[in-house]
Amino acid sequence: MTGVLNRSAILHIGVVILLFALQFVLPPYHHTNMARIMTLAVFAMGYNVAFGYTGLLSLGHALFFASGLYAAGLLIQMGGWSALPAFSMALIAGGGLALLVGVLALRTTGVAFMIVTLMFAQAGYLTVLYLGEWTRGDEGLVLPAASRTIGSLDLTNDTTRYFCALALFSIALLGCYLLARSSTGRVLIAMRENEERSRMLGYDPLRYRLTALVISAVMSAAAGAAYGVLFGYVGATFASIQYSIFPLLWVLLGGAGTVLGPFLGVLLMTYLVDLAGDVTSAHLLVVGIALVLTVLFAPRGLLGTVRARWLPWLP
């Protein structure tokens, strides 16, 4: 048992160390790309808590990402808050919103849940557009460089930004790792696998699904807020349906219900879109094909397949 703990702990710590070291060798373009990938991976990991571990197929996670993005962005832009308190407030906004949405949406399951979450996210998107006076709608807000600091850290600096993204990523990864191994994590998986049985073992489905949704939303909001602060832009695209679909695709590609899968999914998808963009203008077609191939030949996603075939100890 300790052997298992060591193997998987070493793997995850290894990934963090690798990402740390990578920053010294990456050329500028990929440097920025990796910072973005790590930030979006936090969103993907958050989505994975709901979808991958608990089996909640949400089509509305753009709402939670955008709630963090806008909470932080508007507090900075209009409230004159500094980055760190705005970030903390964004977590509360995401979690609070998830509590509200969850109490209503979690009365449903399956397709109905997908539709209800989709509707909530759409309502969020329309709200962003409706409040155009403050959010500037599709055009969005560019956060002033002066506000993008934590103490003496200048977040517009590439290296600082990379380290902030890495720090957030590492905390999220550790959190997911611990959650997946915790007794709560096991009950979340139990809910995904067989809700009726779990209820008859004494676990309250609503309570556990709500817990998962709130954790998931707080992580998504953290990613959203970090994205705004690190890259300086807050726009309505991030509240659109696209950003509800992306996390689902990332997680499917990387492996639902695995700790590292979401990161792998974001990484591959980003570079796939990038490479395809060099070859053809129809890069979304390439993404589509990659996904169809994944679903056909590795329905558990990349890491899910690796776990099923070779590494059963992967959390």
Add this chain to the structure above:
Amino acid sequence: MSLLSTQKLSRSFGGLKAVDNVDFELESGQIHALIGPNGAGKTTFVSLLCGRLRPDSGKIRFGGQEITRLPAHERVALGIAYTFQITSIYANLSVFDNVALAAASAARRPNGNRDVRAATHDALERTGLRSRASETAGTLSYGHRRLVEIAMGLALKPKLLILDEPTQGLANSEISDFKNLAAGLKQTTTLLLIEHNMDVVMDLADSVTVLNFGQVLATGPRETIRSNPAVQSAYLGT
């Protein structure tokens, strides 16, 4: 002392009265068998007791407390465990993890055993599943999956264990193992046993209730039921 009782408990599906005005008493520390022909309403009745289904009318009391409106998971916390007639296990998880989820649930109770690992091994041992602990539950034979159900029921450490046709699909040797297990459980747990196998009923049960068309046809000590002419013609077929 009565552990569980119902008053005029009813539940219909459309026009069908699956459970019809049932008054029922379950003595603490007994093995009580619930018998009756297919479709008599046995599963429906115990589903009302454990909270999987809501009654249309009537009352359920457990340990002096009314539980008619209590959600299923809270009844489990009070000590009512149900093992499904149609096995419902975590097919993708290992046998150990299946049973550990039950043991972990019991561990949350005030006097629960905090050592989930030991409690899980104990339940696996008692059901003869220890050597299969690491197998994926969905790959087991039908009989072994039924034993996983029973192991989960044991690991919940209930006051009342409701077993819905536990011996269905078991081999003869496994049935006699089950009988030993059930007889041993009597010390700590009250058993409500739905069972078609009359040998098992007559060997194990202290008292028997016969359901027919959703109604109680007869109830009483095993011997009285065995010799009851109405029961014989309706159910025992002798």
